[in-house]
Amino acid sequence: MDRTLKRRLEARLGTQIQGPIRQRHDQTEIRIQPGDVPDVLRTLHDSVDFRFEILADLAGVDTGESMQVVYHLWSETSPDWLRIIVDGISREDPRCPSATFLWTGAEWLEREAYDMFGIVFEGNRDLRRIFMPPDYTSFPLRKDFLLPDDAARSPGEGVRHVERPYAPAVVADDPAAGVRRAPAS
Amino acid sequence: MPARPTRPTTRAARAETRGETRPQEPRPPEQHRSEDDPRIMLDRDVGADLYEPIPPYPTRTEREGEFYTRGDGEMFINIGPHHPATHGVLRLVLKLSGEQIVDVDPVLGYLHRGVEKICENSDYYHVIDQVDPLEYVSSLFQEWAAVLSFEKLMDVEVPRRAEYIRVLSGELLRVASHTLYMGFLALDLGGLTPILYSFIERDEIVEMLAALTGARMLFNYFRIGGVNGDLNHEFMSRLGDWMSRAARQTEANAGLLNENEIFVRRARGVGVLDRATALRFGVTGGNLRAAGVPFDIRRAHPYSIYPELDFNVPTRLEGDSLARYLIRVDEVRESIKIIDQCLHNMPDGPVMAKLPRLLRPRPGRAWGACEGPRGMLGVYTISDGSDQPFRFRIHDPSFLNLETVPTLLPGNLLADTMTIVASLDPVLGGIDK
Amino acid sequence: MAVGDRGPKGAKAAPGQLAPLAPGELSAPIVVPNTLWRAANPLAYDGGRPAEITHLREFGLTDAGRRDDARWGALQIVPTRADYILDLIRANSLWPLLSGLACCAFEMMSGATSKFDMDRWGMFPFRASPRQSDVLIVAGTLTTKMSGPLIRLWEQMPEPKWCVALGDCTVSGGRYKRSYSTVQGIDRVMPVDVYIPGCPPRPEGLIYGMLQLGQLVKDQRGHWPEREIGPTVPDKI
Secondary structure (H helix, E strand, O other): OOOOHHHHHHHHHHHHEEEEEEEEOOOEEEEEEEEHHHHHHHHHHOOOOEEEEEEEEEEEEOOOOOOOEEEEEEEOOOEEEEEEEEEEOOOOOEEEEEOOOOOHHHHHHHHHHHHOOOOOOEEEOOOOOOOOOOOOOOOOOOOOOOOOOOOOOOOOOOOOOOHHOOHHHOOOOOOOOOOOOOOOO | OOOOOOOOOOOOHHHHHHHOOOOOOOOOOOOOOOOOOOOOOOHHHOHHHHHHOOOOOOOHHHHHHHHHHHOOOOEEEOOOEEEOOOOOOOOHHHHHHEEEEEEEEEEOOOOOOHHHHHHHOOOHHHHHHHHHOOHHHHHHHHHHHHHHHHHHOOOOOOOHHHHHHHHHHHHHHHHHHHHHHHHHHHHHHOOHHHHHHHHHHHHHHHHHHHHHHHHOOOOOOOEOOEEEOOHHHHHHHHHHHHHHHHHHHHHHHHHHOOOOOHHHHOOOOOOOOOOHHHHHHHHOOHHHHOOOOOOOOHHHHHOOOOOOOOOOOOOOOOOOOOHHHHHHHHHHHHHHHHHHHHHHHHOOOOOOOOOOOOOOOOEEEEEEEEEEEEEEEEEEEOOOOOOOOEEEEOOOOOHHHHHHHHHHOOOEEEHHHHHHHHHOOOHHHHOHH | OOOOOOOOOOOOOOOOOOOOOOOOOOOOOOOOOOOOOOOOOOOHHHHOOOOOOOOHHEEEEOOOOOOHHHHHHHOOOOOOOHHHHHHHHHHOOOOOOOOEEEOOOHHHHHOOOOOOOHHHHOOOOEEOOOOHHHEEEEOOOOHHHHHHHHHHHHHOOOOOEEEEEEOHHHHHOOOHOOOOOEEEHHHHHHHHHHHHOOOOOOHHHHHHHHHHHHHHHHHHHHOOOOOOOOOOOOOOO
């Protein structure tokens, strides 16, 4: 819990931080608007008293009402992890500026957030799906994408046979129906 | 003694002496040039610009378009997803000009199992089990990161004996993982022997951990607030056996490759990852330390009992594949030192904090990170007050380590592909989640 | 009527029966004159001289070719089909395809290396190319994206080929049963011969499964296309 970090952040980024700076255990958390992302990140990365040079993580989050992008940074100047929550991204048209101008490594992390949530990162030169096949149409980690249950059909399951989680219903009562023989060829 | 007149041996020779020669078969005219043969269709005749097999869909992004436009004399070679290299199902599309690599496009996702989504529907104990197969080679570190995050979320204090056991088992698994790394690096370069030595070491360590945890690979041993079971006699006896020859065995295994001129010449100077590039990519772990940045979470942001342990953080300045390999060898020696200290200073006490069966943490967010064999494993949990995490995000180090491949590979020859990819030590389970 | 037991010398053969032959008597070969085919060049093939098969005459005068080897005496059924021998050959040298997808691949590799040596049963060479392998050991979770390449690998393998599902994820989907991107058991996409459960199964378990596969191969007696493949659980479950 680094009090000096809190004071330095408030002094430097005063207006851009939304709400109070929360600190718990060894983490400091600030919230910003999507429009402020390039400025805040550049300040934290470049300025001499912050020097948050190591990008630890870039995650997407889908709260029920909005989407968030969460950055975790680390610096030698502070023993705390800094968490930057970019809140207020709409769920219908999620957009967020890209962090690839500072960290090239953010490119794949943003691709993953796009693949899982649909968050479009403006400025990312390579925003395509990274995990799912390129013709996949859903965004799996959204809250309205339900995992298939044994009882219910969920909109999340795919159309292709390999994506069906349950076995197709077999009407025949033939006891040998389940036993397949190799095709005689 | 005069030579006896011999009868000619072969039938053709005898026929020749009789005066009958076999008639020569008529030779067909020289018409074997593929350019002239009308049955062979070359790409230019078919109109190869009409179809591009890689990718089968139109390119959508700037970088994809830049990659998939072929220059003069360039070709696409596809490595994977099934290939003899043992890192997993990774697909590399290489753009080659002759033997030299111009560009690389790694394609991931062949092992994406949806772990994060499954974890959102599981309670906290099951999450620890689900998170094991991500980096299956060193699964205790996945559990450690998850458990660190949960303990911060729930304000749980871990007993000291449990911390010591965690460090002990973690460092043992780090030794196993690094030994395997050495074996796989050699295997990818064509050496078939070191992998057998690596697997002997790994099997020993893993049998030890099986005596402790019950399983050989996906241990499911750490719990929120401690570990699942105390040390037992079988584990201690196997550990004692192993420790008595660990140092010498490590030197012997390392000597298989360190003194091998072919390996050293193939790895030195290849795939140089310099300090600025490594920081820009967010690379952590041995790859970052080989680039000259002494960032080790155990020292930079200590967790567990690492502040009390005496070990060095090996750092090298070259940043090439050989440096990445040598760092791992150094880390094995450090880990053996740590194991030794743990064994000597092991305190008594409980191995797990008392926690309710049904865990319902307060709403909040927590980030926990530990130093795995490949780098920083981070877990970000959001709790909404129920018994299932609202969002469970795993940050895997191999993901960003692999992202450096399109920067490191161009300019090198095709044979250096495996050197560079193997020296970064990717584990596709963690990359693809 | 045992082999070698012919009737008295000179007896006539009934139509459709073997001509009785006295022991020691050589039967004359039946020569069919060649009227069907003529070589284009009359001097080729040495002008059509008959072959000089001289070595079999001496062999035929001994009874080495007619002796019933005592080794087969214990078996009730004398193996006369070459397929049985071929099955023995195949069972003792099943070459796996190096198809390790995830964690189970490590137990497969452990099973192939020094401590649990699969080379004792001839399974060491893990071929990288599907064209050279017999068994596809699917070790690790099969995802929908990987199912295409894996099926292509399976189709590229020459017959006879077998498939072994190693680990819970390939048997039934395992711990990823509710996931959106895994195939719930590879028997949805390819025919499986042996299922090895476990997460991951111990290398001894893998070896047991491979030996069961060898037993399966030997039981087939050459009828590879009609083998029974899983799942044996009815589809409704």
